[in-house]
Amino acid sequence: QETAGSADANDPYSSDPRRHPALIVNSEKPYNAETPPSLLADSFVTPIELFFVRNHLPVPQVADLSKHQLRVEVQNGKKKGAVTLNVDDLKKKFKPTTVTSAVQCAGNRRAEMSKFKKVMGLSWRGTAISNAKWTGVRLRDVLIAAGVDPNDDTIKHVHFEGADIDPNGGNHYGASIPFSKAMSPEVLIAYEMNGEPLSVDHGYPLRVVVPGVVGARQVKWLTTIRTSEEESPSHWQQKDYRAFSPAYNVGDNVDPASAPAIQEGPVQSAFCVPAPGSIIDAKATEIDVAGYAWSGGGRGIVRVEVSTDDGATWHPTELEQAPDQTLDNMWAWTLWRAKIPLPANKRHHELVCKATDRSYNTQPETPAGIWNMRGLLNNSWHRVTIDVK
Amino acid sequence: QETAGSADANDPYSSDPRRHPALIVNSEKPYNAETPPSLLADSFVTPIELFFVRNHLPVPQVADLSKHQLRVEVQNGKKKGAVTLNVDDLKKKFKPTTVTSAVQCAGNRRAEMSKFKKVMGLSWRGTAISNAKWTGVRLRDVLIAAGVDPNDDTIKHVHFEGADIDPNGGNHYGASIPFSKAMSPEVLIAYEMNGEPLSVDHGYPLRVVVPGVVGARQVKWLTTIRTSEEESPSHWQQKDYRAFSPAYNVGDNVDPASAPAIQEGPVQSAFCVPAPGSIIDAKATEIDVAGYAWSGGGRGIVRVEVSTDDGATWHPTELEQAPDQTLDNMWAWTLWRAKIPLPANKRHHELVCKATDRSYNTQPETPAGIWNMRGLLNNSWHRVTIDVK
Ligand SMILES: [Mo]
Ligand SMILES: [Mo]
Numbered sequence: 213q214e215t216a217g218s219a220d221a222n223d224p225y226s227s228d229p230r231r232h233p234a235l236i237v238n239s240e241k242p243y244n245a246e247t248p249p250s251l252l253a254d255s256f257v258t259p260i261e262l263f264f265v266r267n268h269l270p271v272p273q274v275a276d277l278s279k280h281q282l283r284v285e286v287q288n289g290k291k292k293g294a295v296t297l298n299v300d301d302l303k304k305k306f307k308p309t310t311v312t313s314a315v316q317c318a319g320n321r322r323a324e325m326s327k328f329k330k331v332m333g334l335s336w337r338g339t340a341i342s343n344a345k346w347t348g349v350r351l352r353d354v355l356i357a358a359g360v361d362p363n364d365d366t367i368k369h370v371h372f373e374g375a376d377i378d379p380n381g382g383n384h385y386g387a388s389i390p391f392s393k394a395m396s397p398e399v400l401i402a403y404e405m406n407g408e409p410l411s412v413d414h415g416y417p418l419r420v421v422v423p424g425v426v427g428a429r430q431v432k433w434l435t436t437i438r439t440s441e442e443e444s445p446s447h448w449q450q451k452d453y454r455a456f457s458p459a460y461n462v463g464d465n466v467d468p469a470s471a472p473a474i475q476e477g478p479v480q481s482a483f484c485v486p487a488p489g490s491i492i493d494a495k496a497t498e499i500d501v502a503g504y505a506w507s508g509g510g511r512g513i514v515r516v517e518v519s520t521d522d523g524a525t526w527h528p529t530e531l532e533q534a535p536d537q538t539l540d541n542m543w544a545w546t547l548w549r550a551k552i553p554l555p556a557n558k559r560h561h562e563l564v565c566k567a568t569d570r571s572y573n574t575q576p577e578t579p580a581g582i583w584n585m586r587g588l589l590n591n592s593w594h595r596v597t598i599d600v601k
Numbered sequence: 602q603e604t605a606g607s608a609d610a611n612d613p614y615s616s617d618p619r620r621h622p623a624l625i626v627n628s629e630k631p632y633n634a635e636t637p638p639s640l641l642a643d644s645f646v647t648p649i650e651l652f653f654v655r656n657h658l659p660v661p662q663v664a665d666l667s668k669h670q671l672r673v674e675v676q677n678g679k680k681k682g683a684v685t686l687n688v689d690d691l692k693k694k695f696k697p698t699t700v701t702s703a704v705q706c707a708g709n710r711r712a713e714m715s716k717f718k719k720v721m722g723l724s725w726r727g728t729a730i731s732n733a734k735w736t737g738v739r740l741r742d743v744l745i746a747a748g749v750d751p752n753d754d755t756i757k758h759v760h761f762e763g764a765d766i767d768p769n770g771g772n773h774y775g776a777s778i779p780f781s782k783a784m785s786p787e788v789l790i791a792y793e794m795n796g797e798p799l800s801v802d803h804g805y806p807l808r809v810v811v812p813g814v815v816g817a818r819q820v821k822w823l824t825t826i827r828t829s830e831e832e833s834p835s836h837w838q839q840k841d842y843r844a845f846s847p848a849y850n851v852g853d854n855v856d857p858a859s860a861p862a863i864q865e866g867p868v869q870s871a872f873c874v875p876a877p878g879s880i881i882d883a884k885a886t887e888i889d890v891a892g893y894a895w896s897g898g899g900r901g902i903v904r905v906e907v908s909t910d911d912g913a914t915w916h917p918t919e920l921e922q923a924p925d926q927t928l929d930n931m932w933a934w935t936l937w938r939a940k941i942p943l944p945a946n947k948r949h950h951e952l953v954c955k956a957t958d959r960s961y962n963t964q965p966e967t968p969a970g971i972w973n974m975r976g977l978l979n980n981s982w983h984r985v986t987i988d989v990k
Contacts, residue, residue: 390929455961457904459915472903472928476960508960509898514861515846523969526848539861540779566970571865571897572844572978573962574970580912581955581963581982589961593970 331587476508720976865897
């Protein structure tokens with residue numbers, strides 16, 4: 213693998229891969245970067261090199277693919293067992309499956325929430341989300357082959373661990389999902405995205421893809437799967453990635469148990485076009501808009517609408533959705549676009565968008581009811597101001 | 602069955618049952634009535650006689666229970682078959698199951714949406730919702746016994762028909778749910794509520810209980826179940842119970858296909874106490890509040906918060922939830938209560954509540970983004986104004 217710089221034994225990030233220069237970097241070490249909005253709206257399937265990157269730790273390197281092993285530790289009632297598989301075993305023993313699924317960082321649109329009232333965390337704008345065609349094998353098939361009984365009600369969660377390790381603390385990245393979700397047919401142990409092997413930043417050689425769930429649970433550089441009665445003990449499951457009540461402020465001592473570990477996210481939409489601060493000719497009577505929408509749990513997007521008068525009236529948009537997915541099982545995102553009439557005689561326009569999903573949930577107007585100290589899951593109406601010249 | 606008046610051959614509603622005088626009536630024929638708010642918040646399980654009533658048609662009477670028949674028409678690949686069961690058959694042949702589940706009318710809180718901007722439909726205030734302990738048999742068990750293969754991917758929907766019939770048009774009430782939901786273990790053909798036989802208004806002798814889905818699909822006086830590749834052809838599935846875009850106004854000619862038939866509803870909460878217009882002593886520094894919350898799809902309520910400053914700050918409330926249900930399978934409602942501090946020196950207080958569910962969806966601040974001509978699924982922040990004297 214080509215790396216970004218020469219190896220430096222003192223820098224655990226020195227063997228991180230090279231990245232596309234168009235990515236908007238929020239943090240170099242660990243590397244976190246989002247997709248330029250105009251490029252994001254261009255492709256229903258995000259090109260691999262433009263897919264947003266959310267790394268918690270240095271990128272682990274796999275020098276010899278044949279040596280990468282996946283350990284699957286399962287229980288069946290009180291019996292415990294484990295099997296070890298390499299990537300070739302997975303490909304030979306299980307049926308390959310492809311699912312188009314969007315991955316969104318739980319911190320997407322944090323910068324806007326922080327403008328409403330300051331929060332902690334990486335200052336993601338609005339494009340810490342991308343959509344890919346993932347190929348791999350079904351997690352359920354692997355669990356069953358390893359000895360899991362699908363009706364075993366002693367199993368409540370399935371844990372994942374990655375090869376990425378904290379250079380200070382020695383802990384691997386980890387997360388878990390509910391057993392019922394792990395047994396759903398859309399959940400994959402993926403080895404390809406968009407028809408190519410996973411890139412190094414996206415988990416080469418193996419990652420979990422959990423459609424309908426936030427990115428933080430879709431563990432990259434997967435080395436271990438474990439059934440359990442409890443959620444993952446990892447920091448990111450137990451302490452982080454929980455959206456606390458707006459009653460708690462930055463610096464408050466919060467009981468993590470006061471909010472559940474995020475799994476599905478709420479309904480979301482945002483503009484990719486126009487860019488904030490764009491200038492439009494005073495004679496223009498309409499404007500092209502485009503963006504993305506998505507909701508957790510496979511709840512398909514029913515509509516996305518745009519307003520130029522703060523929600524008093526709404527304009528429909530045209531939706532692009534995965535042709536093989538229905539409103540009840542929509543793992544991919546929705547891209548939307550429209551030409552919107554502009555009111556006359558204004559110096560500025562504030563454009564607003566909001567989506568409605570299959571459960572008829574919608575986005576809240578502002579962050580007032582959803583603000584949380586960690587700035588997670590901001591899905592308030594997205595607002596873009598443009599100037600008339 | 603005791604009826605409300607003497608039978609009148611010219612009035613199809615003359616054999617409707619007597620009802621509890623405390624119910625707040627929105628329509629006499631068909632009978633539609635909601636629960637007084639203060640009584641609703643008193644009981645986690647709503648007493649049968651206070652359970653809100655939503656009838657679309659005259660109540661059908663079952664004179665001889667042994668003659669009530671349930672016809673189950675199923676397909677298995679291209680083979681079709683049908684079985685007929687009476688209530689005794691159901692009780693003898695299948696395992697009884699009890700689920701605590703809230704039923705909410707899709708039109709609940711329509712009156713508030715109509716104040717925002719006029720809509721069509723029964724003027725439900727905020728208590729067209731109740732919670733009961735339903736006992737019956739699993740729909741999946743009955744379908745499988747009738748010949749359905751749980752993995753049959755030609756079956757997309759399951760239809761229900763009631764004995765209630767339109768005196769003008771001759772059509773029975775009908776609805777459908779997706780096949781995947783019909784096969785979920787929480788969906789019942791119920792014959793009891795709160796340990797007693799179903800009351801006449803709630804579907805005696807059989808109704809479908811579809812936890813996590815709006816009331817309109819939970820067909821009462823059940824006579825027919827049918828598997829299908831299509832949704833129910835009934836008026837209420839095809840034309841009604843769809844929340845159209847706010848871009849359409851009352852009187853517009855809307856394509857029903859522009860919005861899907863409502864199944865799961867969005868996250869909801871409302872005050873039961875205090876009543877709007879309550880008067881509070883000028884020296885009071887706090888106030889007791891109580892209400893309900895619920896979300897579709899079994900998404901449990903994570904928190905309900907109350908604000909006295911339009912959402913700038915929030916106060917937590919104490920939640921009462923079904924002890925046998927988890928955040929991932931919460932079919933019952935949540936009751937909540939708190940003592941909230943009141944700001945000093947005000948002539949009026951506007952109290953606001955909003956809930957957050959397990960997918961971290963929340964309620965929108967106002968109906969601006971969710972308004973629809975039929976006034977369905979109003980889940981905007983509930984606001985109650987009280988006066989200081
Ligand atoms: Mo994330
Ligand atoms: Mo309803």
